[in-house]
Amino acid sequence: MLMGVNTEELKKAFTEFLKKKNMKITKTRLDLIDLIADYNKHFEIEELVNWISSRTDKRVSRSTIYRTIKLLEEFGAIKEVIKKDNKTIYEFVVGRSHHDHLICVECGKIIEFVSEDIEKLQDEVCEAYSFKPIHHRLEIFGLCKDCQEK
Amino acid sequence: MLMGVNTEELKKAFTEFLKKKNMKITKTRLDLIDLIADYNKHFEIEELVNWISSRTDKRVSRSTIYRTIKLLEEFGAIKEVIKKDNKTIYEFVVGRSHHDHLICVECGKIIEFVSEDIEKLQDEVCEAYSFKPIHHRLEIFGLCKDCQEK
DNA sequence: ATGAGTGCAAAGTATTTGCACGTAC
């Protein structure tokens, strides 16, 4: 374990989640939580697959990664945060407050930002339409400071 | 032509755009503008392809639709507004002010909304990070009024 | 006349699925 997220608690919560769905608590599923927590940054599935297959300790197949990613999304541990070039960029969201992203179209850099005010306005919009929000995604594409200067 | 957008002016502008890029002004490219304007709602490419192939007057192949959609996006006549289930939903944006979307995860309904305040806050965020925004996409997924009641 | 555009079929990506085998319970 390289970082600060307490995966033990998380794995316990995921175990409960799986039990409620009458699904089995497997080593592979719990391992994947450790792996993603270890990876500790935004990821595309292909990237995660390659990174995991380069490890010798824990191994999870591509199909199981896809299957488990879906479960973890439903569970709420990860989110699809950016859709770009027909790829999905995921993020491990446990222990982090909600934020959105600035994405540089030139170099691909991802900048996270938090705006309570934007969140609040979104809630107001939803209320105005009697819409019950579940999740949202705000992507601002543009040029980062460095790429503007080039 | 079924609706209010003046495609003649739009086609003229697109012609200029193509000239500047040293690309040819073809019947197919201009036809596609009419077709999308005619379609007059959010669309997925597959949907547009089927609708176009059901017409007898103008026909454009799937490959050319993909190729021209990219050009029209660069030109600014259409936008990728929603990414859902690994599909892209486009929108014809000519003559319309910028807006974002509430998407019902149950029935798929799309509700458009405008919030000047959210736009303004986004600009402030960008400024704070010296980020030059080009376009953005805000998708709020949740349950529409009808689906909440069910 | 010439090179870019188009349509078709084939190839590429990303993701899902069927099936035989393994594992949780």
Next chain:
DNA sequence: GTACGTGCAAATACTTTGCACTCAT
């Protein structure tokens, strides 16, 4: 022991591309 989970390879879905023919200039 039984049913669900996993890994593999095959299938699917969406998008792009190579090529021969066509059309804009």
